[in-house]
Amino acid sequence: METFASQSALAVFNARVFRELERKSAELEVASQHKSDFLASMSHELRTPLNAVIGFSEVLLARMFGDLNERQEEYLRDILNSGMHLLELLNEILDLSKVEAGRMELELSVFSVRGTNEQAIALVRERAAMHSISVTLQMDPSLDVIESDELRFKQVMLNLLSNAVKFTPNGGQVAVRAARTDHRLTVTVSDNGIGIPPEDRERIFESFQQGQRGPSREEGTGLGLTLCRRIVNLMGGTMSLQTEVGVGSTFGFTVPLPGATVSFAPDIDHNLDPVIVVIDDDRASLELMSAYLADHGVHVVRARDGKEGLDAVRRLQPVATVLDILLPGVDGWEVLEKLQADPKTQALPVIVASIVDEKSRGLAAGAADYLVKPVGRDELLSALRRLHVLPIASIGRSA
């Protein structure tokens, strides 16, 4: 009897604790949502005056309204750099709050790992040169294009690179290496800086912790590595750090490569929607075409140049390809020719969408249709319907 009484008392107690926990976690969720909303709107409110600070500094520095003396130019650069620094901080706060609220989404496209790494390196080249730091890139030759979020990928690279340059002494070396192992891509950024003592190795990935890495030449935002880790996690990967005090540090990340071994197969892994590849070097055009195709039950894969485009078409066997003509390197005509010459891609319909008005040449070269830019939404959709690529609106997906 006594046992029963104590057991039921325990059960009542447990139930109460459980209810309490449930209530608390619901409250926490609401609070965290409020925090994210607050940060998002604050960032926006702060950005507007900041844009004025940056914009007018640039106008004056461009000497649009008269010459500057040395002191004026120096102060204006200080204003501009401080403004840029604040803007970077704001963007990172906004990104972090987005990740934490589960609202950051990856935008997948097919891009070249080398190209993206080179672009990121170009952005730190000037600062590295100021301190006589060499920056090198070593790529696994088998590594070509991958499908991932290009902007986020570049954001992570840029963060790791600017940290490396920032914490490497004058005359030092920064080395970027990218390698593929099975279905994974590993990128590392090594420096021969002062290294990170063991007690700081976990801490530097937390917000606003910069570690005691000696006198830094410039303050960072203290959010970069936190954000990198969150983005890499979102990509399904992990970050790594190898470091020794006095020798240097190697920061890296490993992400899975979806479809890395899919060379020619109908079972595309992301979903069952038919794939349309859009090849265009202009980011805005890519956005526009993707926007046109949104909500039409197709999966849009974007490629930024002819080489990427060819690879994507060969690999994904899309139901249609939208092809720009004026592309860097391999241009649209060449892409068309190569696709026509290959029995595996010969039958795949290509719609040219270009500012170049040479319809008869395009059709003769094997294009299924030819649209002259600017291409409107209806124009693109009806071209795709003529090819029976798009299901008639609202009837649903036939795939």
Add this chain to the structure above:
Amino acid sequence: MVARVLVVEDNPLSLKLIRDVLAYQGFDVLTATSGEEGVVAALSNSPDLVLMDLQLPGMDGHEALLRIRADPRRGGIPIVAVTAFAMKEDIERAAAAGFDGYIAKPIDVHALPDQVVGFLSGRPAG
């Protein structure tokens, strides 16, 4: 002939920045600080291009676009969205609404003149 650009923007500093940079480059710049004013200016002052902020108090950029487009004679002028959050959904929404392109804020004062020239020559966004 000097191209006439109408800038619709409620924030006085943003407006001044865009106006001064474009004026410096030799454009004929008209300004409006609300959607209502923007519609009137777009239809009565025959600009060659409209730069329209999306977040305007009262009548917002999307509504102003619809009002301008509703005019059979002058409604066809190129209208470019200027937006602080150049995120995918904003771009998609602007494209779907009938904007001819978009310019992301913060305004890049070095790139702005070329962007405007691009839109004036009828090239797609970019």
